[in-house]
Amino acid sequence: MRERRPTVAITTRLYLAEVTAASFRMHALADSLCSDHDVTVLTSRPPTGIADSGMLHDSPVTVRRAPVLRDRTGAIRGYVQYMSFDIPAFFRVLATRADVIVAEAPPTTGLICLVASWFKRKPLVYYPGDVWTDGVIAMGAAKPVIAVMRWLETRVLRGARSILSVSAEVTERLTALGADPSRILEVGNGIDTRVFNAAVEPQRTERPYFVYTGTMSEWQQPDIFIRALANLEFDVDIRFFGQGAAEAQLRELAAQIAPGRVHFGGVVSPAESASWIRGAVGALVSIVPGIGYDFARPTKTYAAGACGTPVLFAGAETGGQVVRDGDLGEAVGFEAQEVAAAMTRLHQETQNGRTDQRRHARSEWITQHYSLAAAGERAADGVRSALIATARTD
Numbered sequence: 001m002r003e004r005r006p007t008v009a010i011t012t013r014l015y016l017a018e019v020t021a022a023s024f025r026m027h028a029l030a031d032s033l034c035s036d037h038d039v040t041v042l043t044s045r046p047p048t049g050i051a052d053s054g055m056l057h058d059s060p061v062t063v064r065r066a067p068v069l070r071d072r073t074g075a076i077r078g079y080v081q082y083m084s085f086d087i088p089a090f091f092r093v094l095a096t097r098a099d100v101i102v103a104e105a106p107p108t109t110g111l112i113c114l115v116a117s118w119f120k121r122k123p124l125v126y127y128p129g130d131v132w133t134d135g136v137i138a139m140g141a142a143k144p145v146i147a148v149m150r151w152l153e154t155r156v157l158r159g160a161r162s163i164l165s166v167s168a169e170v171t172e173r174l175t176a177l178g179a180d181p182s183r184i185l186e187v188g189n190g191i192d193t194r195v196f197n198a199a200v201e202p203q204r205t206e207r208p209y210f211v212y213t214g215t216m217s218e219w220q221q222p223d224i225f226i227r228a229l230a231n232l233e234f235d236v237d238i239r240f241f242g243q244g245a246a247e248a249q250l251r252e253l254a255a256q257i258a259p260g261r262v263h264f265g266g267v268v269s270p271a272e273s274a275s276w277i278r279g280a281v282g283a284l285v286s287i288v289p290g291i292g293y294d295f296a297r298p299t300k301t302y303a304a305g306a307c308g309t310p311v312l313f314a315g316a317e318t319g320g321q322v323v324r325d326g327d328l329g330e331a332v333g334f335e336a337q338e339v340a341a342a343m344t345r346l347h348q349e350t351q352n353g354r355t356d357q358r359r360h361a362r363s364e365w366i367t368q369h370y371s372l373a374a375a376g377e378r379a380a381d382g383v384r385s386a387l388i389a390t391a392r393t394d
Contacts, residue, residue: 006387007038009098011113013076013085013106015043015063019242019273020214021299022129024192025166026104028376029127030061033383040064042092044085047074047267066092073243074267086112098122100387103156106132107149110156123161123390125383129189130166130296131173138219138292154178162386164379169295169318185385187378190370191302195270198308198363202279208350209237209263210312210343211280213273214300216244219293221334223253224314225284228339230257234347236281241265241273278307281355282329282346287315289334297322304328305366308359310346314339326365327358 010030014023030039040062047070069084071077076085086108093101093116101120103113105128117124133150141149157163157179165171166189175181210229216222223246229238238261240250247264254262268276277283283304287296294316301322304311310329313320320331330342349355 005036005038006099007097008033008040008100008102008383009093009096010039010041010102010104011089011093011109012041012043012104013068013082013109014104015041017269018046019268019270021189022104024270024299024372025127025129025189025375025379028192028372029102029379029383031059032373032376032380034060036384038062040096040098042066042089042096044068044076064092064096073245073247075243075245077245082106082108085109089113090116094119100125100383100390102127102383105129107152107156110160111152114156114159117159123386124159125162125164125386126156126160127164127379128170128174130170130293131177133177134173134292134295135219138288140218150177161390162382164382166375167295167297169297173295185378185382187382188370188375189297189299189302190372190375191299191306191366192270192372193306193363193367196274196277196303196306197367198278198306198359200271200274200278200307203276204279205237207235207237208281208347209239209279210282210284210346211276211309212238212240212242212284212300213277213303214242214298216240216242216246216250218246219288219291219296220244220246220286220298221288222246222284222286223250224286224334224336224339226250226254226258226262227336228343229261231336231340232343234344236343236347237261237263238284239263239265239276239280241268241276243267274303274307277304277309280304280309281350282310282312282343283307285311285313285319286334287313287319289316294318301328302366302370302372305362305370308363310349310355310358310362312339312342312346314342326362326369328362328365 012026090112102125103110285300305328313331315334323331332338
């Protein structure tokens with residue numbers, strides 16, 4: 001008789017085919033676990049117009065989607081939207097067979113999974129991509145909101161059997177919030193190089209362009225790139241893909257100071273995102289320094305480097321150091337003049353062919369240091385360890 005395989009339930013708001021760091025990270029985990037576990041992913045329906053990714057075809061992972069409220073940009077952002085996922089997810093987790101439960105951020109999802117794990121008497125593994133308390137502080141939230149978020153996040157960190165951290169900086173912040181260091185496993189982060197690589201067919205456009213992909217938020221403030229663009233004397237555009245709270249302000253600013261030169265393409269598939277990145281003069285990445293997110297290492301950097309496209313990073317030191325370590329492009333301060341000068345240098349590199357000369361080296365460096373498959377396997381080992389530890393104590 002065939003021995004029953006352990007079962008895992010992964011609860012995440014975002015999953016492929018959405019182009020987000022969380023969806024890539026959770027897919028890598030599920031993909032690594034399915035070799036020796038039966039894996040069920042409980043997630044949301046993607047925004048209108050986004051079809052299931054080809055990466056999910058023939059996958060042994062069971063993906064169960066449910067409707068969720070999204071804002072006008074298609075994002076699941078805000079208390080009402082979070083609850084529209086979290087409340088049904090509580091009952092979905094209870095109804096799903098699982099020997100171990102994995103929860104992705106935000107802490108509201110972590111909390112409902114923690115409570116479900118108590119009912120089911122199964123361990124919880126919490127897998128946050130960043131620190132949400134720092135995020136609400138960076139957004140300038142009211143003190144009561146910050147206090148509630150800190151309580152939620154601390155409760156989840158203390159209740160989880162294991163915590164998966166994406167970097168040493170995040171580990172430090174999680175520990176400061178009350179997580180037991182012995183329960184934290186640092187698994188790293190990265191990008192799926194099967195989708196993002198130098199062999200991707202580049203987009204062809206009439207005019208050269210810089211590209212920004214993913215979330216547009218208060219702690220990134222990508223308006224700095226539009227302000228820099230307005231100061232450039234050569235003909236180049238910016239193309240934004242993704243969604244976020246700052247999108248409306250970006251559109252308004254672009255119409256005022258760079259009419260006809262900034263384009264918004266909405267949410268696209270991973271393959272389409274890779275194609276736009278591959279064809280760009282440079283990929284734009286930003287983290288506002290000094291507002292609580294200086295520890296972040298945006299996945300946008302890894303995606304661009306994997307495609308061999310130069311990165312233009314503006315802002316906090318940690319994200320800039322990744323660019324410098326891999327010679328991935330330009331890392332400058334969060335000033336429009338510095339950004340404009342870096343855009344000029346990257347444009348000149350494209351004109352004289354140096355970008356293509358460096359493309360393979362950038363892509364290889366990302367593959368060696370930031371493979372999402374390797375991070376997914378380390379995360380899967382963390383889930384396996386939590387399951388083994390539980391079995392020993394039962």
